[in-house]
Amino acid sequence: MSLDPSSAVASLYSDHHGWLHTWLCGKLGNSFDAADLAHDTFVRVLGQRRADPAVPEVREPRGYLATIARGLMVDRFRRQSVEQAYLAALAAQPEASALSAEAHALLVEMLVLVDALLDRLGRRTREIFLLTQLDGLTQAEVARQTGVSLPTVRKHLARAYTECLLLAAA
């Protein structure tokens, strides 16, 4: 990553990269992952600045960097968790070998997105979404099974689809 020496990100990097790496070592327990994540954090900061150069100067640089790093850590753990569950599911599903490697890769990407989305919406919405979308239950059957009213089931489902559409429209 080459930085214009006079840029704000360059000084953020030289002033705080060492601190960030040490902080992440404490969180992750090893230097390799910490270096990886610190790098990703600054790439994200650079991306934000490029997308919106008018963003004001950061007042609390360490808090700002830690917040971004925390978000990336959650993303990373989620991705590892999804990939692990996916590999376990593959092992149990003989017909999965019919999928091409590209199909596997795209499916994993979609699962990471949908998993994050369902996390934001809560446990109940996740349950209703899975029963409808994956298990193929009618909304009346979902209402019976989850013990909530039919209009509530539709509300949860609509919210899930809306969030999904917002993601797709971005």
Place this chain on the structure above:
Amino acid sequence: MNPELGTGPLGQARQGTRPALDRALLAQAAQWLVRLKDGPLDDRDAQALARWVARSEQHRQAWALAQAMQQQLDGMPAGLARPVLARAGAGADAQRRRTVRALAALLATGLLAAGVQRAAPWRPLLADFATGTGARRQTRLADGSLLELDTDTAVDLRFDATTRTLLLLRGEILVTTGKDAGHAGAHRPFVVETAQGRVRALGTRFAVREDGAGETRIVVYEDAVEVMPAQGVGPPRRVGPAQQLRFSAAQVLQEQAAPVQSDAWTRGMRVAVDEPLDRFLAEMGRYHRGVILCDAAVAPLRVTGAYGLDDVPAAVASLQDSHPVRVRFLTRHLIRVSAR
């Protein structure tokens, strides 16, 4: 939507220019998706939908997006998607709570089971010495021994007045025992314990690997060790230099000559000698955070050579120079090796 720009996992167009579709409009489209999910529309509703779609260009685009997205979601194989999305611990709060609770439980027992999750973020924080995926580490112990850790390894130290013990929780270590000169009194025995049993050093240089599938493998480089499976009966089994031995908790499994340069990982390399490609990739994969897929068609190809472990993607890609294979990087984590 311009098909040449390609679509993302949720059916969204990539890098296309499109006026932003507002949230209220997408929420309405979502309502229609919910209606359709429950079954085909009757004539009256079908006409209402047609009128809604025709209301403006934005309505038309919103509906096109909604249909594409629904198609992507419907295309998810339930057999694979459900175990992932419904997994125990899915959901950020559940993950956080489980981590704290698990940490407390493990501190109480003092010893991790062999089947510890690879991705568990708290694992390295618990063991006395640990490495992440792709990392290696060297450390000098208080008795003068040199301890080297391979990728994804966790070790606990239990040095006391009578014994020097290492608990190998996961992964592979190479030990060069020290003379224990600084310790007053008799020279303490040096022992490595795994879930399968104990390995006692009778000399200087040996490696122990716990594969997480119920087997421990040892390689002796100098002098000898004695192996005792956890449930074994009878005297310990002695293993001499340049020998490799595998054992389970119940018994010794197999002894054979040690593979050429099996300790090359301590120098950041892996040496393969006429090794089947799928086994080679499985081993290289231990140093790579992600999955390396090997097509059945190329799995029997043989690999010979020395490969660097610090950049596994580059090492795997270099196979294209010497073998009739094609290496593709599908995502940051998924590498696929197939026939050219």
